[in-house]
Amino acid sequence: MPSRSEVQVITPGLLRDWELPVPAGGKESRGTVLVVGGSRFTPGAVLLAGVAALRAGAGVLQLTAAESTAATLSVQVPEALVIGLPETPAGAAAADGDGQLGELIGHADVVALGPGLKGIDETRRLLRLVLDAAGPRTPLVLDAYALGALSHEPDLLVGSGRPVVLTPNVTEAGHLLGRDPGDDLDAEAAELAARYEAVVSLYGHVAAPDGRRWREESGDAGLGTSGSGDVLAGLLAGLLSRGAEPAQAACWGAFAHAVSGQRLIPRYGRIGFLARELLDEIPRTLATV
Structure with missing residues (x-):
């Protein structure tokens, strides 16, 4: 068996030995995902994350977005309950004052926070x-x-013991580290996981706070395209909602995200596909592991 400090390569064989839960029963057994995000100018990020959660197996989807975009978003994602959030003058979504968002958070099985948010002060409050x-x-x-x-x-x-997955890009990893990341992203992911006591998924480098690491x-x-990170965040939320534990969801999510991109290369080339085109590939990729 590999040691906890050894980096394991994520392969179909590894994932087959770490089988995803397959809930029985209705949609409630597959969990409710709440995606909290969406400024006036970036409601599409919430759409991408939300649809990815459904494609990964979530049973019920709830989305928030700046109130000026909520109606349009609800038409674009008819499968979801969409809640409009108050907006700042700059268009950032903010926490609501009547407690509706808090109630939704309290009843959700998984919460994904961040896709499409703007304004650091508003995001800190959220x-x-x-x-x-x-x-x-x-x-x-x-x-x-x-x-x-x-x-x-x-x-x-x-010290909270919360099951959390962080999905930084390299720039965001730098903010979390307080310095520019080095070239060894396995080590950087592991440092973040230990520092924040959360599972970290950093460009396919996955680390758990107990020292386990995967790549x-x-x-x-082609995955370095606008909206790709939103798809990954939603994919992870969907896997968590069907019962995967955080490290398992991060490994399966990293694989499904990458291989879905590989499946698009014959049609669009290595850098020609769009983030939204990953969505339809996700269930096919998961099913063929």
Whole structure:
């Protein structure tokens, strides 16, 4: 057996030995995912994350977005309940004042915070609301501006025992580390996991706070496209909602994200596909492991 400090390559064989839960029964057995995000100018990030959660197996989807975009988003994602959030003059989504968002957070099985958010002060308030309103064992996925908010309060998760997955890009990893990341992303992911007591998925490098580490090696340049990170955040939320534990969801998610991109290369080339085109590939990729 590999030691906890050894990096394991994520292969179909590894994943087959770490089989995803397959819930029986209706949609409630597959969990409710709440995606909290969406500024006036970036509601599409919430759409990508939400549809990815459904494609990964979530049973019920709830989305938030700046109130000026909520109606349009509800038409674009008819499968979801869409809640409009108050907006700042700059168009950032903010926590609501009547407690509706807190109620949704409290009843969700998984909360993904960050896709499409703008405004660090508003995001810090939303992060605080999520941590206060979510159950202590409710899995969280923190992405994009939520990671910036966490970097301002790095002890928020420490000692909480919460099941959390962080999905930074290299820039966001730098904010969380307080320095520019080095070339060894396996080591950087492990440092982040230990520091924040959360599972970290950093460009296919996955680390758990207990020292376990994995690496996905089939990702290609095409994944570096606008909206790709939103897809990954939603994919992880969907896997968590069907019962995967955080490290398992991160490994399966990294593989499904990368291989879905590989499946698009024959049609669009290595760097020609769009993030939204990953969505239809996700269930096929998961099913063929």
